[in-house]
Amino acid sequence: MEINAINPWKWQDARSYTQAIEVKNVEGTLYVSGQTAIDDDGISSTEDMKTQLIKSLANLERVITEAGYSCSNIVRLNVYTTSTEELWPHFSIFQDWIARHGTKQALTLLEVVSLFETLKVELEATVVK
Template sequence: MKRTPVDPWEWNIKFGFHQGEVVEGHRRILVCAGQTALDENGEVVQPGDMAAQIGLALDNVEAVLHEAGMRLSDVVRLNQYTTDMELYLQHVGVMGKRLEAAGIAPPGTLLQVSGLAFPGLVVELEATAVA
């Protein structure tokens, strides 16, 4: 698979994402449901703890990727939803380090929402991967 960043501007690079990516030579696409800080029983973990929930939501994204025979480096789009933008931006480095280690800066959308599926959830990640 070949990924070519598309960045008509460069301001976004410091925020860890590309404006777009051309993806060629792939054979499979995984569209992942939004992942949150839920455990294997569907219970909220670390209610209200933004840093912990970012890491746990990304763990859950990686679990779905693994089940599909993919890795974090296969993610080509990552949408992010949070109930508290200011707090999210203070802790997004938790995810940034892991994306950087995987060698990716996927395009995506970051939105503040009034609520998520269950009380206590503060972040949700929605990924698309190709391999």
């Protein structure tokens, strides 16, 4: 498999994403449903944004690894949040997770009116191998 990042600029580097990703010779593609701060018993978190972001990242990682894929091969990541204002002070948690896995992904961050039940952030990914 070959993954190529396309970045006509440099400013996106500070925001932990890539403008476009080209993938060639893929063995498999995993489309991951939005992962949120729901526990193993299916209970939605009522915690703050920081806590929900940490749990959402952990759930995303768990699904990807249990499917036999690597977080380093996330090529598309959509972040949905009920409040970019609440999320932004904790964005370094997201950036540290991205850096730890060496992920170079196309990214969309979108504020939405609501998510399921009491959830504040949701992460949807496309992963290749």
